[in-house]
Amino acid sequence: MTIRKFKAATMKDALLLVKDELGPQAVILNTRKTGNALFGGERYEVTAGLDESAQKKAAPEYAMTYSPKKLKKNSEGRYIDSPVFGSDSATAVMERPMRESTVLPEFNSPAQSEFRSLTAGIDAMRSAVYSIADQAAEKSKESALPPALARISDALEQNEVSPAHVQQLIEQIKKGLPAESANDDVALRRRLFAAVESDMPVSGHIKKGLDRAxxxxxxxxxxxxxxxxxxxxxxxxxxxxxxxxxxxxxxxxxxxxxxxxxxxxxxxxxxxxxxxxxxxxxxxxxxxxxxxxxxxxxxxxxxxxxxxxxxxxxxxxxxxxxxxxxxxxxxxxxxxxxxxxxxxxxxxxxxxxxxxxxxxxxxxxxxxxxxxxxxxxxxxxxxxxxxxxxxxxxxxxxxxxxxxxxxx
Ligand SMILES: Nc1nc2c(ncn2[C@@H]2O[C@H](COP(=O)(O)OP(=O)(O)O)[C@@H](O)[C@H]2O)c(=O)[nH]1
Ligand SMILES: [Mg+2]
The missing domain is CATH 3.40.50.300 (P-loop containing nucleotide triphosphate hydrolases)
Structure with a gap:
């Protein structure tokens, strides 16, 4: 990493110098005001670096893959920890500022490598569980769905909905389905649409602050x-x-x-x-x-x-x-x-x-x-x-x- 300091009369000029000398990939490490308004005027100093090796760096040694934690459903077939906000509760959530406790403490260096291998282990395990869930979903799909449901299932997978989610949706559609609708494409699509719609919570527009920006x-x-x-x-x-x-x-x-x-x-x-x-x-x-x-x-x-x-x-x-x-x-x-x-x-x-x-x-x-x-x-x-x-x-x-x- 090349690190250099640049001084100019304005911050803008100092940044221009950085750009001229180090190019657009330069990283700004620090900025400060120097000098004195009375004696010769204020100056601005920018410390900037250019990491020539950044592109060549090897990927970290640990493979990080992750699987969803939410395969559990309650007795009504809904995901337990996947809240669907109505517009009112969404507003309530929007208005709640993020508390410090939601920002986790840092992982400092002595623990980092241990943490890393632990994370990698957990991730690998989750990934395995997830692909088992997908495989199980694939398998049970083969146990002959009525053609109309099979078409829906195929369409969802074509659209890259994960197999495990496809299976959940199909089960949801089937639940309480009158026998005469089992091959009714329109009725099934309508049920699918309703199920997906209620699975897609949205928050509404950002609102302006009341007592501060x-x-x-x-x-x-x-x-x-x-x-x-x-x-x-x-x-x-x-x-x-x-x-x-x-x-x-x-x-x-x-x-x-x-x-x-x-x-x-x-x-x-x-x-x-x-x-x-x-x-x-x-x-x-x-x-x-x-x-x-x-x-x-x-x-x-x-x-x-x-x-x-x-x-x-x-x-x-x-x-x-x-x-x-x-x-x-x-x-x-x-x-x-x-x-x-x-x-x-x-x-x-x-x-x-x-x-x-x-x-x-x-x-x-x-x-x-x-x-x-x-x-x-x-x-x-x-x-x-x-x-x-x-x-x-x-x-x-x-x-x-x-x-x-x-x-x-
Ligand atoms: N096609 C497309 N390009 C987008 C979209 N949003 C951003 N971009 C482009 O993606 C590139 C990176 O965007 P930028 O805002 O600099 O990404 P940042 O690094 O996350 O800040 C720019 O060329 C954007 O014009 C989008 O919705 N569609
Ligand atoms: Mg950006």
């Missing part, structure tokens, strides 16, 4: 569309709902990422603070405390890197967010999504934002993710246009993607 953080892996989604949300609430909206960009940003959000803030005339330390975060929050909402863009974090996750944990502790939205792309493999979901649920998040729906033709992943995480979806992103390609999630449209137009 509502703090909304987006977290998630790199490249899923966090910054783009924040821009869409900020633009929506600022321009369409005329609310007072501000942006905070947190953590060690790559130059390219700083420029991206700075450009957006400039064009849309939405105030932005770039923060590197807890104190800067506090100052920015104070500055924006009388706004309606403040969106916090966090650096993309690899869920496989414990240090990255601990950085994020620290950022969230300093931030004390009201809501954390885990942002994931629907194009990510289900296996990886399970790992991502679990890693972020260790830190604590409230909502799911799912992006890149325009880049896939199968949406079963949405169902699997919601069912297994028990979290409600807040927004859906369907492209790169700001702010148009963002929709408020609604259960009916989601069910439509997953189960097709059965609601006719």
């Amino acid at each position: 509502r703090r909304i953080a987006l977290v998630g892996p790199t490249g899923v569309g966090k910054t783009t989604t924040i821009a869409k949300l900020a633009a929506h609430f600022r321009l369409r709902e005329n609310l007072k909206v501000a942006l905070i960009a947190a953590d060690n940003y790559r130059m390219a990422a700083i420029e991206q959000i700075q450009q957006f803030a400039g064009i849309s005339n939405i105030p932005l603070e770039i923060v590197y330390t807890d104190d800067e975060m506090k100052a920015a929050l104070e500055k924006f405390s009388r706004f309606d909402m403040v969106f916090i863009d966090t650096a993309g974090r690899s869920q496989r890197n414990i240090e990255h996750m601990n950085d994020l944990r620290r950022t969230l502790l300093a931030l004390d967010p009201d809501e954390v939205h885990l942002t994931v792309s629907v194009t990510t493999k289900m296996k990886d999504l399970r790992v991502i979901e679990r890693k972020y649920s260790e830190i604590g998040y409230h909502r799911l934002i799912v992006t890149k729906l325009d880049e896939t033709i199968s949406y079963g992943t949405l169902y699997n993710l919601v069912k297994e995480s028990g979290k409600a979806i807040s927004y859906i992103s369907t492209g790169q246009s700001i702010p148009d390609d963002l929709s408020l999630a609604d259960s009916r449209s989601l069910a439509n993607l997953i189960a097709g137009g059965g609601a006719a």
Whole structure:
């Protein structure tokens, strides 16, 4: 890693120097004000690094796979720990700020390797249980479903709903089904649609804060569309709902990422603070405390890197967010999504934002993710246009993607 210091009269000029010398992949390690307003003026110092070997680093030695914890159902055939929020209870959950206790303590280095091998062991075990559940589902499927149900089952699997979930849905549809409807495609589709719809909780729009600016953080892996989604949300609430909206960009940003959000803030005339330390975060929050909402863009974090996750944990502790939205792309493999979901649920998040729906033709992943995480979806992103390609999630449209137009 090459580490260098850059000084200039303004923060912007110092950042430009970083970009010129180290390029867009540079990581900002520290910033500070130096000099004195009376003697020669204030100066800004930016410490930046460039990790030339980052691309070549081997993947961690441990394989992390994860299986859902929610295969248990109650006597009515519903998942026990997968709450379905009605709009009222969703609001209640939305209004509850995230407590510190939902942010778990850090895993410090002496325990890290032990923790890692323990996690790997548990993950491998869960993965085995999950694939056994899928295999069992496959097997029992062979025990001859009526043709109409078999068609539904095939369609769901084509849409990449996990076999175990497909089986649960089929059982749910069959329950109490009048004998004469067993091969009635329309009736079965309608039942399927209703079952999927009630399995897809949504949270409704973000609401403005009452006694202080509502703090909304987006977290998630790199490249899923966090910054783009924040821009869409900020633009929506600022321009369409005329609310007072501000942006905070947190953590060690790559130059390219700083420029991206700075450009957006400039064009849309939405105030932005770039923060590197807890104190800067506090100052920015104070500055924006009388706004309606403040969106916090966090650096993309690899869920496989414990240090990255601990950085994020620290950022969230300093931030004390009201809501954390885990942002994931629907194009990510289900296996990886399970790992991502679990890693972020260790830190604590409230909502799911799912992006890149325009880049896939199968949406079963949405169902699997919601069912297994028990979290409600807040927004859906369907492209790169700001702010148009963002929709408020609604259960009916989601069910439509997953189960097709059965609601006719
Ligand atoms: N096709 C498509 N591209 C998207 C979507 N959301 C974001 N992107 C693009 O994905 C890339 C990464 O987005 P960015 O917001 O920088 O991701 P971040 O690293 O999570 O902040 C950019 O090129 C975005 O324009 C989406 O819903 N669909
Ligand atoms: Mg970003």
